[in-house]
Amino acid sequence: xxxxxxxxxxxxxxxxxxxxxxxxxxxxxxxxxxxxxxxxxxxxxxxxxxxxxxxxxxxxxxxxxxxxxxxxxxxxxxxxxxxxxxxxxxxxxxxxxxxxxxxxxxxxxxxxxxxxxxxxxxxxxxxxxxxxxxxxxxxxxxxxxxxxxxxxxxxxxxxxxxxxxxxxxxxxxxxxxxxxxxxxxxxxxxxxxxx
Numbered sequence: 001x002x003x004x005x006x007x008x009x010x011x012x013x014x015x016x017x018x019x020x021x022x023x024x025x026x027x028x029x030x031x032x033x034x035x036x037x038x039x040x041x042x043x044x045x046x047x048x049x050x051x052x053x054x055x056x057x058x059x060x061x062x063x064x065x066x067x068x069x070x071x072x073x074x075x076x077x078x079x080x081x082x083x084x085x086x087x088x089x090x091x092x093x094x095x096x097x098x099x100x101x102x103x104x105x106x107x108x109x110x111x112x113x114x115x116x117x118x119x120x121x122x123x124x125x126x127x128x129x130x131x132x133x134x135x136x137x138x139x140x141x142x143x144x145x146x147x148x149x150x151x152x153x154x155x156x157x158x159x160x161x162x163x164x165x166x167x168x169x170x171x172x173x174x175x176x177x178x179x180x181x182x183x184x185x186x187x188x189x190x191x192x193x194x195x
Contacts, residue, residue, distance in 0.1 A: 003042060009067055009084065012082060012195045014125065014192040014193060014195060015192065015193050015194075015195055016100040016191065016192050017124075017191050017192065017193050018114055018115060018190075019112070019188055019189065019190055020084075020111045020112060020113035020114035020117075020187060020188070020189045020191065020192040021111065021112050021113055021186065021187070021188055021189065022109055022110070022111055022128075022183060022184070022185055022186060022188075023085055023110045023111060023112050023185070023186050024038050024102060024109070024110040024185060025036055025038070025040065025041055025042050025108070025109060025183055025184065026039065026042075026102060026107055026109070026110070027039045027042060027049060027051065027052055027108070027150065028052050028053040028054065028106055028108070029051045029052060031043075031052070031053065031152050034053065034103065034145060035103050035104060035106060035149060036103045036106055036107060036108065037103060038103070040184065040185060041182055041183065041184040042108065042145065042182070042183050043182055044080075044132050044134075044177055044180055044181050044182065044183055045177065045178070045180050046177050046180060047076070047079065048076065048080060048176075048177060049077030049079070049108060049165065051062075051194040052108065054076070054078055054079055054080070054081070054108075055079070056076050056079075057075070057076055057080070058074065058075065058076055059073070059074060059075075059076040060072065060073060060074075061073075061074045064141075073117070074103040075176075076176065077137040077138075077176050078106055078137070078140075078174040078176075079175065079177055080108045080109065080134060080173075080174065080175040080176075080177070081106060081107045081108050081109075081172060081173075081174055081175075082107060082108065082109040082110075082111060082117065082126075082134075082172050082173050082174075082175060083102050083103070083105055083107040083109070083110055083111075083112070083117070083171070083172035084111050084112065084114055084117040084118075084172065085110055085111065085112040085160075086112070086117075086136050087117060087118060087170040087171075087172065088100045088101070088102065088110070088188055089165050090170050091163075091166045091170050091171075094162070094165075094166035095150070095159060095162045095166045097150070097154055097156075097159070097164065100150065104146050104149045104150055104153065105146045105171070105172065106145075107172060108147065109183065112188060114189065114191055116173060117173060118139050118140075118169050118170050118171060118172055118173060118190065119139075119169060120173055121136070121193065122134065122136055122137060122138045123136065123193075124136040124191060124192065124193055125178065125191075125192040125193075125194065125195045126175065126189050126190055126191060126192075127189070127190040128181060128183055128187050128188070128189060128190075128191070129187055129188060130181045130182055131179055131181055132177075132179055132180065132181030132182065132183055133177070133178040133179035133181075134175040134176070134178060135175055135176050135177075135178050136173050136174075136176060137173070137174050137175055137176055138173065138177055139169070139171065139172075139173060139174075139186065140169035140171045140172045140173055140174045141171065142163060142164045142168060143164065144160055144161075144163065144164060144173040146163055146167075147159060147160030147163030147164065148160045148163065149162065150163060
């Protein structure tokens with residue numbers, strides 16, 4: 001899609017830099033695991049996805065927020081996790097396995113057509129047909145947990161160690177909610193950079 005000026009619903013001007021499609025909508029509603037399951041739609045509130053493990057306006061600081069004492073309440077910038085079909089295929093190729101499914105990565109959305117999703121700049125907006133708006137908070141850095149799941153699925157020792165290097169710059173993004181709404185499988189996503 002050509003870069004075009006679009007007037008956003010909140011009145012700021014932005015540059016549309018791409019359009020994608022939601023392939024799957026997923027929910028992490030089992031407290032015993034980060035693995036998600038496919039659902040037809042997800043409600044989006046300012047605190048995230050109700051009943052999802054990452055729901056909340058605040059979360060305790062962990063190894064990602066080293067400037068705060070562990071456990072200190074901080075803004076939740078990991079409310080929603082998004083991966084792309086194209087990048088999952090590249091991870092699978094690097095790991096020499098048939099596929100990497102979004103459920104195994106704990107993703108809430110699998111999208112298609114958003115070029116270099118993981119490299120979207122912080123602050124990029126993702127807008128959905130009903131007006132739902134997400135803010136890209138940055139790359140979802142790869143960790144060993146999805147690698148363990150992939151190793152279990154394929155019953156192949158050593159895959160957990162391959163995941164982190166294979167998923168660098170391909171693991172997707174985490175987002176916070178800017179505007180509430182509903183996201184459904186098949187929705188289009190407009191990728192907007194504020195000018």
